[in-house]
Amino acid sequence: MKTSRRNFLKMSVGAATAIGATASILPEEVFAADKREFSPDAVGMFYDSTKCIGCQACVISCYEINFVNRQSYIDNVIAPEDQNFIEREDLIPKLAPEDQFNPERPWLNVQTNDYRFRNIIQKYVDPEDNVHFIKHQCMHCNHPECVSVCPVTALTKDPVDGVVDYDANRCIGCRYCQIACPFFIPKFEWKRAVPKIVKCDMCKSTLGANNIAGTGCTNACPTGAVIYGKRVDLMKDAKQRISNNPGKYFKDIVYGEYENGGTDVIYLSAVDYKHLGFDERMEHISFAETSENLIHTIYKYGIAPIGVFIALVTVIKGNINKHKNHDDTDSHDNNPNTTIDKNKKNKGGN
Amino acid sequence: MGSHKNEYDVQKSKIFTPAFYVFSVIVLISVFIIIYRYVMGIGYVSNLNDGWPWGIWIAYDVAVGTSIACGGYVLAITIYVMNNFKYHPMIRSAVLASMFGYCLAGLSVMVDIGRPWNSYNFFVPSQWQFNSALFEVALCIMAYSLVLIIEFLPAVYERTSTLTKYPRIAAFSKMGYKYIDKLLFLFLSVGVLLPTMHQSSLGTLMVATGFRLDDLWQTNFLPLLFLTNAVLMGFSVIVFETMLTTSLFKRSFEKEIISLSRIIPYVAVAFILIRFVSLTTSGAWGSVFTSGTLSVVFWLEIILLLIPSFIIYATQFGKSQRGLFVSAMTLMLGAGLYRFSVYLIGFEPGPGWGNYFPSINEFMITVGLISIEIVGYMVIVKLLQVLPNVSKSH
Structure with missing residues (x-):
């Protein structure tokens, strides 16, 4: 021995x-540092918190396109006969019991992004009683954790337009994407026998792959607080706004330029992003990079x-x-x- | 072919004991809950939500469950790699327990995942995802379950080859036994390689969560820590299991277990040392006293490993039947708590999600799966030659 x-x-x-x-x-x-380059044709969204009036038109527009009438929108993109029966089933909007009509509380109950709302507006009131809004949806990271961890490639990042897309036909519903996302974005249909992951795909599935006109939320925005375009153009615009209004924006940074290895959705805000639901511990390199390096x-x-x-x-x-x-x-x-x-x-x- | 015949023995006692009925009822209840979950959806039976996507089905059944099922793995290393064939009589019961542990972890995953009918995608090469630790964990667990079943087959064949009423089955069993015996080295090698891979990958899995796993646990050493933890758990489980069967089935005390338990303090100290090194590299020493509950959990993990290790290493109590049993159980608690922390306690659900505690139904499904394991183990050791033959003089 x-x-x-x-x-x-x-x-x-x-x-x-x-x-x-x-x-x-x-x-x-x-x-x-994250060495991944952005695709020159990557599309994205640019949200300027100082322009947002909190009307939530974007929320309702997205809710209409991607939840309530999802089936009819998708039928324009993919012919119904090309969809399998599980896909058809997936398209039927089903409300969880707690979200169904309740005569005692007849209003919509929206706390955070969920299986109905792929984007939401949240409010932060600073110590001087100024109101700041923030729009939360998928950031379409350049090196997304969700894509990196998905064991069956159900989540993919398009190499050209950079959209992080979800394919329910591949998804096994393991929810590792939810565990790994540092922005807390992917949501799951918990109260459904045939559940899927729900997240923003820049309306690629509903408005068509090459929508030049913009996404549901950007089309609905009355003040131009959120706009759609190529990431390079949006970034230029954002930098221009910062140089035109020195001191107006928090630390003169564009949030999403480097955060989590850079994201296709970028933000400007007057207050610290930690008050707007973004974690302070976010690094300039994606955690996917760390874990992939370890594995490889x-x-x-x-x-x-x-x-x-x-x-x-x-x-x-x-x-x-x-x-x-x-x-x-x-x-x-x-x-x-x-x-x-x-x-x-x-x-x-x- | 009867070369190992004297090593194992059929446990000669009644199969249909009160315990059998109790556990069977629990299994039945959980089967009903599982059916309800498939008809209605995960949200109707569990407290899982978008903040806590993984609950006890993953943290206990998979992360802790497969480590408890590492008994076969460490014993295979001890016997076949370290050349300690005196422990060979213990291998079958360990492999049986491991087989149940791994198969049930797989079953639990099938209950947990939302779209199980898409699981065939794991076998579609174009969908393979080598960046995902979960991909590797899933494939390895599936493969290892199969290897464990093959490793256990000789015990079944020994029994079926004596069925004189069915000469065909008997002949097939004899053939199967012969081939498995011939290729045993191959199955054993795969059976040591696979747990080494996926037990470490179970740790790698949480590296991608970045800051969502608390500093006290988030580190690039996670794979090494999980591997060491699995080895520690494996040895503790073998001691625990042996003590349990000894007292439950009123068998005589297997003295080999004392010498086997000697290794435990070394593994435990190695684990704790790596843990401390990882805290240093990730600069997390600052939060070992300041993170409230998390700090308490951190110290609990270490104390639950250190005290029983000391008892086994230095005291006479650690060589007694009761001392070994209590120490092994405490070690399992400590090692399991570490995995639980990485998967649940140290996990940050995101703003506004509060705490997670499993619902009764969720809990019942896990208890049901454990009960399948207990019932299966109890029945099989009474049917086949599994437990070590202790009637021989030592």
């Missing part, structure tokens, strides 16, 4: 050092698993044969204790 324990310890220490060494060279690689370091070219496998086969086969030989010399009087004793003697001899 003593020998083997020492062996085991040696091996564990060896393995630990090997993995530890790998882990210790990680940080440089892991914390390098451990499994680089499959060297580690293949190497371990070959080593295991050799060692295990050798040990089994050794053990079997002892069995044979014992002429099938299989007493494991005597076998072990012989093993020990052998080891001692070596």
Whole structure:
């Protein structure tokens, strides 16, 4: 036993050092900046909080297009006969019991983005009683966590227009995207036997793939607080507004230029973004980058698993044969204790 | 072919005990709840919501459950890699428990995921996603469940090959036994490789959550920590299981377990050391006293590992039947709590989501799955040669 324990310890220490060494060279690689370039044709949305009056026209427009009348909008994009029956079922708007008509509280109950509302407006009142609004929907990150973690590629980022899209026909409903999203965006239809993930796809599924006119929310906005366009143009616009109004915007930054590795949806606001529901701990590199680097370091070219496998086969086969030989010399009087004793003697001899 | 025959023994006691009926009723209840969940939707049976997308079905059944099922894994390493064949009589019961653990984790995932009919996508190469730790975990768990079933088949074949009434089945069993015996080294190698991969990937899985996992747990060492944790859990479970069958089935005390338990303190200390190194690299020492409940959980994890490790390492009580049982159970609690923290307690649901506590139905499904494991284990050890043969003199 003593020998083997020492062996085991040696091996564990060896393995630990090997993995530890790998882990210790990680940080440089892991914390390098996100090198992903934006597609020049990436589309996005630009929301200027100082222009928003909180009318929620965008919320209702999105609700109408993507929830209530989703089926008729999608029929314009994909012919009904090309949709399978689960897709048809998916398109029927179904309200959870708590959201159905209630005579005692007849108004809509909207707290946050949910399976009905892919974008919402939230309000923040600062200590000077100034009101600030914020529009929350999918940020369409350049290196999205949800796409990175989805085990079956149900979530994809379009390489050209940059839209992070969802395919219910692939989704297994594991909800890892919800766990990983640092903006808390993907929502799930909890009260449904055939549930799907719900998130903004810039109206790609409902208004068509190449909508030049804009998304449901940008078309509905009466003040131009949220506008649709190519990300490069929107970014220029945002920078222009900052230089025209120095001091008006928080720290003169465009939120989404670098946050989480950069996002296709960008923001301007007069107050700190931490008050508007964006976490302070957001980094300039996507957490997807960190986890992918870790995974691909451990499994680089499959060297580690293949190497371990070959080593295991050799060692295990050798040990089994050794053990079997002892069995044979014992002429099938299989007493494991005597076998072990012989093993020990052998080891001692070596 | 009867080379291992004397090592294992059929547990000679009644199958239909009161415990059997109690657990079977629990299984039936949970089956009804599972049917209700499929007809109505996950939200009708669970307290899961958009802030807490993963509850105990993932945190307990998958993350903790598969680590409890690592007994077969660590024992295979001890016996076949470290060449300690004196523990060989214990392998079958460990493999049986692991088989149940892994298959039920898979079953639990099927209850948990919203669109299980799309699971075939795991086998469509164009949809493979090598960036996703979950992809690897899913494939490895499926493959390993299969390997565990194959590793357990010899026990079944031993029984079916004696069915003189059905010569065909008997002949097939003899053949199957022979081939598995011949290729055993291959199945064992895969069976050691796969848990090494997916147990570490269960840790990698939460790296992508970034700040949504509290600093006390979020680190690039998660894969190494989860692997060490799985080994620790595996050894503790073997000790726990052996003690449990010893007292429940009134068997004589297997002395081998004392020498096997000697390794536990070393693994536990290694785990805690890696944990401390990871806290240093992620600069989280500042929050070990200042995070309220989370700090308490953090220290609880460490204390639950350190105290039983000390008992096993240094005291005479740690060599007694009761001492080993209590220590192993405490170790399992500590190691399991760590996984629970990474998957639930340390997770940040987002603004306005409050706390999560499983609903009764949700809890019942998990209890039902555990009951399947207990009933299955109890029945199979009374039908097949699984438990170590302790009637022999040592």
